Amino acid sequence: MAPKFFLTGVTGYIGGSVFARLASTHPEYEITVLLRSVPDGFKEKYPNVKIVKGDFDSADIITAAAENADIVIHAGNSDHVAANAAILAGLSKSKTPTYLLHLSGTGTVADFTSPDFVPGAPNPKIWSDVSDLPTISTFPLSFLHRPVDSKILSAASTLGGGGNIRTAIVAPPAVYGRGSGPRVTQSFAIPFFVEDVQKFGGRTFYIGDGANEAAVAHIDDVAAVFVKLAEIAVAGGEGADWNEKGYYFVPVHQPGITWKSVAAAVGKSLKARGIIKNAEPISVGPEDTDKMIDGSQIGLYIYGSNSKIRADRATTLLGLEAKAPGFFEVLEEDLDDALNDKQRDSAQMRALTGTK
Template identity: 35%
Template sequence: MAPKIFLTGATGYIGGDALYSLVKAHPDYEYTLLVRNEERGKPVAAAYPNARLVYGSLDDVDVIEKEAAAADIVIHTADSADNIPSAKAIAKGLAAGHTAEKPGYWIHLCGTGILTWYDAAHERYGQAPIPEQKYHDIDDVERIVSLPDTAIHRDVDKVVLGANDSPAVRTLIVGPPTIYGRGRGPTNQRSIQVPGIVDFTLKNGFAPIQAPGLTEWDNVHIHDLGDFFVLAVDAALDPAKSRNPEIFGPRAYFFLENGTHRWSDVSKWVAAEAAKQGLIPEPIAKEIDIPRLGTNSKSVAARAGKYLGWAAKSPSLKETIPDVVASEAKKLGKT
């Protein structure tokens, strides 16, 4: 029988690209997709006529439990990092529908926003990262799975990690950093962070920098993230990998990255490109109070390469800036 996959977030940026990547790699698998309602599901059904759609919100725990129990693999991307009811429902459903001999696998999307906790707690916005803020996803895994409860996403992470207490459940958490590039899903193909800077720049005539402009994040292209989901699913179906606690289990925390950027540099790139495209008068970036650009997220992605053979192949963040600027300008009716 074909493997059964239950995926949330098919209409989203990440979930849409994950679904695209999976169907391209494995068109014969059985896909069940949670969407909010029939209207939201129309473009998904049109793009994937062989998929089965089920309707409900992330608070419809009975629906989620039932589908998790029936699936071989659950891929959770819809507000997955912050929604407690859906996480608890997946954990409960997987435990009820599987056994130690035939466990259910949970591929859970978090994000490296969880690593910004130190700057947020100490209000050190705009400052350069300190050495303790770098987290290696193999060497520092014990630090990662025991971050402070005050860290963003930590409450949901604890639900996911705790699901491994059942011998019938095995989890993998993937934490991408800044995600960039045009997605390939049926609905939302736009990321958040870089387009947000472009949107601000085009509306205000300058790009924003949180003073003193020294904060750093890592980044990964959406297509490389899509590739990771395929590798993770393949691992769940491979007995040599699915039983490896470094791939599925309470230590299975995967970061992904294709490069590092300072947010101040991104803003300067955006300002330069917006001026080049004639969208603002001059390539100006100004220091303002904008805390969302003021924290550090520093991850070292070693686990995906070592255990799954993942490698980033897509263009760099800087190379995609012209396309983002042009897309946001069109969205705002400036071209």
């Protein structure tokens, strides 16, 4: 009997790419997706994929679909508490092993929550998803992603289900590269940065010294972690860590890149395209974050904080590494998409800003 999957976030940037890779790699899987509306051409391209109509507030629909699935991949609004609770409620009813692969992010380890945080200043800390997991698992619930992540890490011990629930959190850093999903295919940070440049007189910018470093991962490498974990789950779960140890950073080419280097590269490209007149980035202060990313403080996180990582669990346990092109190798393509395609992954934005 084919394994039964239930996926959310299929029309988003990350969730859509995970879905597309899973469906193309394993056409033998029985896949059901949650959709608020059906993208044009979806049924024709994926005739064997089942659709349940609803959104992240459709608790009864989500619970029923999760109860009927062997494996759930929740890659939509990762901080939607009610949707996560509905998924866990459905999985907990199963009398056989069930799996949840949940999208989170490295915003949890970003230093903008630290009392010693200086926007734009460097931080030598590199976070490991193995050696630092005891610390990450005890972060306050006020930290980004922690209210939902904490429930998932403890789900097997707190929800019962005969010990059958096995969970894994996949936490990518900022994601770049062209996606492959059925609707949103452009990255997150670069499109917003291009828009924000116009708010600073047509100049690319960094905060403070711009020496802060954050990891970045290609969308294909993110999807690879999800698909690998899905394959292991289908095979019975051996060879992966689950539940309290089921926390995976996504492999990256290097622990971090400075935002100043991003601003310089974007400035050079936009000037060459005739969009701005001066390629040299400028330094702005943290007080200017009200101009960034629709006025949310997420600008301080995206442009000014540090979140360097090392994906020890995915590399040593799953045998994965960063294989897709590097950030600067595909920057021109990401800029093409940002300038020509005005779609945004609104679920990801809501998750970052804590809004509905």
